[in-house]
Each structure stands twice: as structure tokens, then as C-alpha cells.
Amino acid sequence: MSFSADKIKADFMILNQLVNEEPLVYLDNAATSQKPTTVLATVEQYYRRNNANVHRGVHTLAERATAQYEAARQKVQHFIHAKESAEVLFTRGTTTSLNWVAKSYGEASVHQGDEILISVMEHHSNIVPWQQLAKRQQAVLKYIDITPEGLLDMNSLRSQLTSKTKIVSLAHVSNVLGVVNPIQEIAHLVHEAGAVLVVDGAQAVPHQKVDVQELDVDFYAFSGHKMLGPTGIGVLYGKRHLLEQMEPVEFGGEMIDIVTEQESTWKELPWKFEAGTPNIAGAIGLGAAIDYMEAIGVDNIQQHEQELMQYLWPKLTAIPGLTIYGPAKLEQRTGIITFNLEDIHPHDVATAMDMEGVAIRAGNHCTQPLMTRLGCGSSARASFYVYNTTADADKFVEALIATKEFFSYGTI
Amino acid sequence: MGLSKLDQLYRQVILDHSQHPHHYGKLDESTRTIELNNPTCGDVIQLHFLIEDDRITDIRFSGHGCTISKASASMMTDLMVGKTLEEALQLEKQFSLLVQGEEVQDVEELGDAVLLSGVAKFPARIKCATLSWKALEKALAE
Numbered sequence: 001m002s003f004s005a006d007k008i009k010a011d012f013m014i015l016n017q018l019v020n021e022e023p024l025v026y027l028d029n030a031a032t033s034q035k036p037t038t039v040l041a042t043v044e045q046y047y048r049r050n051n052a053n054v055h056r057g058v059h060t061l062a063e064r065a066t067a068q069y070e071a072a073r074q075k076v077q078h079f080i081h082a083k084e085s086a087e088v089l090f091t092r093g094t095t096t097s098l099n100w101v102a103k104s105y106g107e108a109s110v111h112q113g114d115e116i117l118i119s120v121m122e123h124h125s126n127i128v129p130w131q132q133l134a135k136r137q138q139a140v141l142k143y144i145d146i147t148p149e150g151l152l153d154m155n156s157l158r159s160q161l162t163s164k165t166k167i168v169s170l171a172h173v174s175n176v177l178g179v180v181n182p183i184q185e186i187a188h189l190v191h192e193a194g195a196v197l198v199v200d201g202a203q204a205v206p207h208q209k210v211d212v213q214e215l216d217v218d219f220y221a222f223s224g225h226k227m228l229g230p231t232g233i234g235v236l237y238g239k240r241h242l243l244e245q246m247e248p249v250e251f252g253g254e255m256i257d258i259v260t261e262q263e264s265t266w267k268e269l270p271w272k273f274e275a276g277t278p279n280i281a282g283a284i285g286l287g288a289a290i291d292y293m294e295a296i297g298v299d300n301i302q303q304h305e306q307e308l309m310q311y312l313w314p315k316l317t318a319i320p321g322l323t324i325y326g327p328a329k330l331e332q333r334t335g336i337i338t339f340n341l342e343d344i345h346p347h348d349v350a351t352a353m354d355m356e357g358v359a360i361r362a363g364n365h366c367t368q369p370l371m372t373r374l375g376c377g378s379s380a381r382a383s384f385y386v387y388n389t390t391a392d393a394d395k396f397v398e399a400l401i402a403t404k405e406f407f408s409y410g411t412i
Numbered sequence: 413m414g415l416s417k418l419d420q421l422y423r424q425v426i427l428d429h430s431q432h433p434h435h436y437g438k439l440d441e442s443t444r445t446i447e448l449n450n451p452t453c454g455d456v457i458q459l460h461f462l463i464e465d466d467r468i469t470d471i472r473f474s475g476h477g478c479t480i481s482k483a484s485a486s487m488m489t490d491l492m493v494g495k496t497l498e499e500a501l502q503l504e505k506q507f508s509l510l511v512q513g514e515e516v517q518d519v520e521e522l523g524d525a526v527l528l529s530g531v532a533k534f535p536a537r538i539k540c541a542t543l544s545w546k547a548l549e550k551a552l553a554e
Contacts, residue, residue, distance in 0.1 A: 347537065363454060377476055
């Protein structure tokens with residue numbers, strides 16, 4: 001079947017509404033995506049028919065819930081090409097996944113004087129856990145710079161990667177610059193230096209094929225809600241030998257093997273990390289989101305976003321006073337457009353766009369060090385996804401021009 | 413609807429205050445200074461006060477922000493010169509109610525800041541309007 005964004009859009013009921021009396025154009029997908037009917041129906045069906053706790057009941061509903069929950073894990077495994085489902089841990093989201101690595105793997109492997117290497121383009125969730133780890137362990141947190149074009153500076157990476165480096169943690173795709181980092185090449189360099197590579201894949205997994213074995217990453221984190229799934233569910237992938245040597249971050253029910261008054265032992269992977277009742281509905285919903293994405297084809301999603309950018313880019317660069325951050329070469333970026341419009345504050349831009357029904361993000365996008373590096377306190381961001389059409393792109397451009405005129409003349 | 417509704421928020425007087433803010437800069441001598449930021453947008457405001465005998469005799473603001481936060485700071489500083497600390501805090505309370513769409517008595521006492529009442533219809537922007545006023549409250553409470 002041929003790809004049609006219009007047909008796909010019809011699967012997302014939320015997009016069919018007026019906002020401020022204008023048809024909604026949702027361009028805040030890097031913050032969270034919308035959910036197709038199949039995901040909503042799957043979650044509802046779970047609660048209506050199968051709701052029970054997992055891994056502890058022998059009754060029929062408990063078996064159904066457990067089977068669905070573990071089937072979702074296998075869907076994730078195949079989706080990211082992990083070697084086995086035991087390497088797929090369910091978490092609350094990317095932030096929790098990264099915190100787990102920093103807390104458990106980090107505390108065991110980073111010691112006084114060791115170095116952790118991240119980049120200036122990271123989201124706060126891939127900065128603050130490492131800052132805290134560095135403080136606890138008296139280690140050093142170092143930053144890879146970006147090039148003037150807005151790419152990860154590979155020379156900066158190479159020169160800072162030393163025998164002291166224990167962990168390198170980088171975004172696969174920047175949530176601001178939209179740039180795709182060469183993870184496979186970086187993994188090779190990191191492993192040569194004897195360190196492990198952690199990857200924040202929150203902006204990658206929803207938009208492009210990810211093969212964790214081909215990339216040869218040690219840890220890979222992402223969220224369900226940015227890839228058409230529910231909020232509150234995410235994934236931490238880790239290589240088995242690393243997960244095996246890690247202590248759980250949380251303790252309690254579900255994750256234990258034997259508990260005596262003074263000592264306990266843990267279940268095997270992946271359950272030793274999943275203390276307490278997990279987000280069962282979330283995991284099952286994520287499984288449905290993966291089914292939906294696979295039915296469209298992840299390569300088709302990526303190609304659609306590329307084509308949208310090719311359509312949009314010349315229209316945007318024709319607007320005088322519009323500054324777009326990140327590389328100008330479209331093949332180096334995804335469907336994220338972060339910008340400033342003359343000296344109009346991004347909040348004013350976002351409010352004006354909202355009046356036109358266009359939902360964009362404004363602020364620092366949880367990347368204050370990057371905003372400082374780019375020399376802007378804040379910026380506006382439009383981020384496109386599988387259901388966005390060329391009509392959405394046209395409306396975005398039209399609203400930008402109207403916004404610019406409004407603030408130039410103080411009237412319309 | 414489109415941008416016509418924006419006029420409710422961005423009245424001409426508000427745009428004027430934002431483009432040509434009053435009391436913008438620093439004082440040669442200030443008796444109290446405070447900095448407050450809005451972490452969601454990265455806006456930062458600094459207030460510099462000259463306070464004599466529990467009265468604000470001069471005030472300046474600096475920093476960067478959006479149209480609403482700059483205009484609001486400009487209007488706030490216009491209003492506060494000459495006020496006692498008690499009066500200033502009372503006005504801050506009134507303004508806070510106004511932008512949340514609550515009933516305010518003696519609304520004319522708020523001067524140009526009355527024009528920001530339209531912010532109540534844009535809940536995401538209330539924080540922009542109140543940033544400088546919250547900074548004032550925090551500074552005077554110290």
C-alpha cells in the first residue's frame with residue numbers, strides 16, 4: 001500500500017478538532033506524539049477484558065496480562081533488534097532509563113578522577129544524572145562541543161576520549177538541532193578507549209530504524225509516548241553482560257527471588273530491575289504502537305519526514321529574519337525545526353501560532369547549556385511526524401508570516 | 413479566528429511598553445537587588461531598588477523576556493515608584509488576582525497594568541505577566 005499522510009492522519013482522532021476556531025496543526029511531536037486509535041483501543045481492551053497483575057497470579061486474567069506484557073517486550077526486542085528480550089527493561093521513560101544507568105552502572109564503574117563524556121547538545125535528562133554521578137563519585141564531567149554548522153564535533157570527541165573516560169552518553173538525535181549523530185562510528189571509538197556508550201534515543205526510535213546490535217551501543221534509552229504510545233512507559237536496552245553485573249536501582253515486589261529477614265536474592269534479567277507493579281497497560285500500548293509503526297514501515301516514516309522537510313525548507317529560508325538552528329544540509333537532520341523569528345520572543349511566537357491553531361513549543365527545550373552555546377536564551381520549535389501533511393507545512397509557514405507581520409506593526 | 417484574538421493580549425500600550433520599557437537598566441546605588449527566572453522559557457529578570465524609610469524611591473529592571481513580561485515589568489516599575497512597601501505588596505496581590513481573571517477592587521490603582529487583564533484568557537502566559545511582580549514580592553519580603 002502506498003504511503004498517505006492524509007490516511008494516517010485519520011487514525012488520530014485528536015487531530016480532527018478546532019483549536020481557537022482553527023483546524024489543529026500539531027507540530028509539537030518532539031515533546032510528545034499523538035496516539036492512533038489502535039493504541040487507544042488496545043489499552044482500553046486491556047483494562048476492559050484482561051486487567052490483572054503480572055507474574056504473580058495463576059488465574060486466567062493474570063496469565064493473559066502477563067502474556068500481553070511479555071509479548072510487548074518481545075515486540076520492543078525485535079523493533080530495536082536486541083539479541084534477546086531479557087535485554088529490554090521497561091521503565092517510566094527515557095529519563096528513568098538514563099537515571100538507572102547513571103545510578104547503577106555509573107556508581108559501580110566510575111570512581112574518583114574518572115571522566116564522563118557527554119555533549120553540549122544533550123537534553124537535561126542526559127546531563128543532570130551524570131552531573132549528580134560525577135559529584136557523588138568525585139569524577140569529572142566533560143563536554144563534547146558542536147561545530148559551527150551544528151553537528152557533533154568529532155574532533156572534540158576524539159581529543160577528550162582518554163583512558164580515564166568510563167562512560168560516554170550522547171543523544172542519537174538532538175531534540176533541538178534535529179541532527180543525527182553517527183552513533184556506530186562513535187561506538188567504535190568509545191570501545192577502543194575502553195569506555196561504554198550510552199545513547200539517548202528518545203528522538204530517534206520514533207523516526208528511523210534503530211538496530212542496537214549494528215550500532216553496537218552498550219545502553220540505549222527511549223520513551224513510548226514520543227512514538228505513538230502511552231506516557232509513562234519507556235525502555236532501557238542494555239547488553240546482557242552489563243545488565244548482569246548491575247545492581248537493581250529499586251527493590252521490592254516482583255524483582256526478588258528469595259527474601260529472608262536479612263537477605264534477598266534477585267530474579268534473573270530482565271525482571272530483577274522491574275520492582276513493583278509495572279506500567280502494564282503502558283507496555284501493552286507501546287506494543288500496539290510498534291505494530292502500528294511496523295505496518296506503515298519505519299523506513300516510510302523516515303522518508304515521509306525527509307520529503308516534508310524538502311518541501312518546507314525553501315519556504316522557510318525565504319522568510320527574512322527567520323533563524324533556524326542546526327545543519328543546513330537536510331540529509332543531516334530530522335523533522336525538527338528550531339528557530340527564532342527576528343527578535344520576537346519565542347513565547348510570543350508560540351502564542352500567536354496557537355491562535356492560528358498551530359501547536360509549537362517555545363522555551364529552552366530542556367537544553368539550557370545548548371541554548372547558552374547557541375547564544376539564545378530560548379527558541380521556538382516545530383517538530384513533524386508521520387501524520388503531518390504538506391498542508392500542515394503550508395499552514396505553519398503562513399502562520400509564521402502572519403506572526404511576523406503582527407509583531408512588526410503591532411496589528412494585523 | 414486567527415490572529416485577531418491576539419489584540420486582546422497584545423494591546424498597543426502593551427507593545428509600546430515592551431518596545432520602549434520604562435525604568436529599564438540599573439541604579440548607581442541600590443539598596444536591594446533580586447533576580448528571578450522563569451525556568452520554562454529561560455527568561456530572567458533583575459530588579460534594583462532604592463528603598464528609603466520603607467518607601468520605594470527608585471526602581472529599575474534588567475534582564476530579558478517576552479513582550480508580556482517586559483511590558484508588565486515596565487508597568488509595574490511605573491506604579492511602584494513612591495509607594496510604601498506595604499502598598500507595593502498590596503498592589504502585587506491585586507495584580508496577581510487580575511491576571512488570573514479574579515475580581516479586583518479599585519482596579520484603576522494598578523495604572524497601565526490593568527491592560528494586562530487579557531492575560532487571564534491565555535493561561536500559559538500568566539507566569540510571563542507575573543514574573544516581575546513575583547520578583548518584587550520576593551525582594552520586599554526579604
